[in-house]
Amino acid sequence: MVSLNHYLVLSAILFAIGTAGVFLRRNMITVLLSIEIMLNAANLMFVAFGRHFGAVDGQIIVFFVVTVAAAEAAVGLAIVIALFRLRESLDPDVFTSLKW
């Protein structure tokens, strides 16, 4: 029997991997992919809790999270394209004009 805790631990591991990716990678596309991993960790937890409590709301919230993720990916990638045109680079360390 797979318990709720199995899913929670898996979700925590995935979230940690995503967080590590955001901080370790020097490629804006990989950073966006890491954010997708974190969103999926949250989705997994929503569905696991929904099953645990016998409610459908967890799955509906996943539906909304996927929608927001799609919007985020579209806008994020548009920004990546615009920045790449500007500097011919995907390294976030290159873009420091807003740094104080």
Added chain:
Amino acid sequence: MGFELPLFYVFAAVTVVASMLVIGQRSPVYSVMLLIASFAALAGLYVLLDAPFVAVIQIIIYAGAILVLFLFVVMLLNAPKERGGRRPRLAAGPRRLGAALGVVFAVELVWAIWRVASLREPVEAAVVLPAEAIEPVRWIGQVLYTDYAFAFEVTSLLILVAMVGAVVLAKKHVQ
């Protein structure tokens, strides 16, 4: 009977290993491909969780649409491999702060899981789903278009704004 636990471990292992490889890659094309594998395994986990609707959404929207969009951008930009070498070292102050925040993050995760483990009231009882759940997709549709109707409409607005925003951001500026 008894297939659930081994299947869970197989899918979980594929998801975690593929996600770690996503993080470990220098080349963004491989990262996107590995993430598709990771999300396919996640879809298997959703099937194990009695959520076929979410599993199908995961495949069609995530693997099929969002990650293909990523792939298009990677190929469009002819994205260069990440250059090697180390990042410029941070000063001692920010490094200590970062390490402290990392420890706080780990403690938070462990604490949250431990708290849920001690909470477990309706564990086995809740697994008996209500009668409507026999047709999960119909059940989801009913709740989505009644209780969540407002959020659903707002979502369409969000998609519209994101679409316009993406077009405006990515277009070439002509003087």
